[in-house]
Amino acid sequence: xxxxxxxxxxxxxxxxxxxxxxxxxxxxxxxxxxxxxxxxxxxxxxxxxxxxxxxxxxxxxxxxxxxxxxxxxxxxxxxxxxxxxxxxxxxxxxxxxxxxxxxxxxxxxxxxxxxxxxxxxxxxxxxxxxxxxxxxxxxxxxxxxxxxxxxxxxxxxxxxxxxxxxxxxxxxxxxxxxxxxxxxxxxxxxxxxxxxxxxxxxxxxxxxxxxxxxxxxxxxxxxxxxxxxxxxxxxxxxxxxxxxxxxxxxxxxxxxxxxxxxxxxxxxxxxxxxxxxxxxxxxxxxxxxxxxxxxxxxxxxxxxxxxxxxxxxxxxxxxxxxxxxxxxxxxxxxxxxxxxxxxxxxxxxxxxxxxxxxxxxxxxxxxxxxxxxxxxxxxxxxxxxxxxxxxxxxxxxxxxxxxxxxxxxxxxxxxxxxxxxxxxxxxxxxxxxxxxxxxxxxxxxx
Ligand code: ADP
Ligand code: MG
Numbered sequence: 001x002x003x004x005x006x007x008x009x010x011x012x013x014x015x016x017x018x019x020x021x022x023x024x025x026x027x028x029x030x031x032x033x034x035x036x037x038x039x040x041x042x043x044x045x046x047x048x049x050x051x052x053x054x055x056x057x058x059x060x061x062x063x064x065x066x067x068x069x070x071x072x073x074x075x076x077x078x079x080x081x082x083x084x085x086x087x088x089x090x091x092x093x094x095x096x097x098x099x100x101x102x103x104x105x106x107x108x109x110x111x112x113x114x115x116x117x118x119x120x121x122x123x124x125x126x127x128x129x130x131x132x133x134x135x136x137x138x139x140x141x142x143x144x145x146x147x148x149x150x151x152x153x154x155x156x157x158x159x160x161x162x163x164x165x166x167x168x169x170x171x172x173x174x175x176x177x178x179x180x181x182x183x184x185x186x187x188x189x190x191x192x193x194x195x196x197x198x199x200x201x202x203x204x205x206x207x208x209x210x211x212x213x214x215x216x217x218x219x220x221x222x223x224x225x226x227x228x229x230x231x232x233x234x235x236x237x238x239x240x241x242x243x244x245x246x247x248x249x250x251x252x253x254x255x256x257x258x259x260x261x262x263x264x265x266x267x268x269x270x271x272x273x274x275x276x277x278x279x280x281x282x283x284x285x286x287x288x289x290x291x292x293x294x295x296x297x298x299x300x301x302x303x304x305x306x307x308x309x310x311x312x313x314x315x316x317x318x319x320x321x322x323x324x325x326x327x328x329x330x331x332x333x334x335x336x337x338x339x340x341x342x343x344x345x346x347x348x349x350x351x352x353x354x355x356x357x358x359x360x361x362x363x364x365x366x367x368x369x370x371x372x373x374x375x376x377x378x379x380x381x382x383x384x385x386x387x388x389x390x391x392x393x394x395x396x397x398x399x400x401x402x403x404x405x406x407x408x409x410x411x412x413x414x415x416x417x418x419x420x421x422x423x424x425x426x427x428x429x430x431x432x433x434x435x436x437x438x439x440x441x442x443x444x445x446x
Contacts, residue, residue: 013067115162123279137167140242144268151272154312157246175209182218220255280304361443362389374409391423
């Protein structure tokens, strides 16, 4: 491999990542990486800090392998250098001062205005958690600390977390509360590392009276962030400042350090269960009332019987019914509800889709042979059909890209990605293509 090919490989990798991640992600994590030298045997990247390096390797190692040379032991021929600090501001470490007033001016408590205790419907599945949350809200730092709430998706964890925030804020205006998702916490660290304001960020978190952290499972596999979180956590708890954490799993099942798990089990671990039928009916009636939707008991039971493991889905159902009722101007019958909810309540039996079935449908629609799809012909219609098949394989089959690409007569991973990107781009503006793809998908899913 020539030096310039190595360089191009890196540039192509960056371009590829840019096309598939969000702008913020790209700017935070990828753009700061500099290629500082390359030769056919190795490429050296400069990263602003260790987090960026970890991020790159944790998230994109497999992709990197497609773009960057490998050593004889099949490891990436990649070295990292941490960029030197740009300017040294002070020779002596700065004493930690009281946070200046200006810092607080940017501080804003962000809570969902509808997530309050009053709007949280209680039932056997969540009574315990709700009373623990009420206890914490009434005496922050003095009852259970931390309060750890875990349970499945859409069961009301974030709702309760914010309810605690509202309630404390209303009762004790002076307390400094921060409600944050784990992702946002991590982004905060990264931003402040970039802006050289990490001390200020640490001071901010450590000056809080109440820290509400949502979805701690996102701290898994983020070793350095975990340490920062753990330090903040200990400092706050030692000062009797309240911490509430939500998670999709109990602490013991999270892939976090023993130290972190032990800390989270210090206080009260409360599980949130799926609401039973009566509670679901009560939630439906409550949400319907909020939207001024007339709903009979029969219809409420009908919905509750069919949607049972996620309150968010119940809300989705109500929203649909609402739109429908407005349109029709009649009271909802069970038949109407059934029809409208058909999509939501039908069990989804997803058929396992094979690359072969994709080949067959694509070959039929574009009138090419299956062997052409696996071959190397560059004839325009064949190459295009092949790209469509590659696009569909990536979209419809959950398998490693390397394996998928191999089923196309041993193509590489980057060929498949290239095809996928090309078709994705064209789909944005080409309606005919989008119709063709819908047709092929329907055929495959039949
Ligand atoms: P999670 O964080 O557990 O995924 P959310 O707190 O986001 O779930 O809840 C999903 C939706 O369901 C929110 O709109 C929330 O207000 C609503 N919800 C969940 N549980 C209840 C409940 N017991 N009473 C009223 N609304 C609820
Ligand atoms: Mg949530």
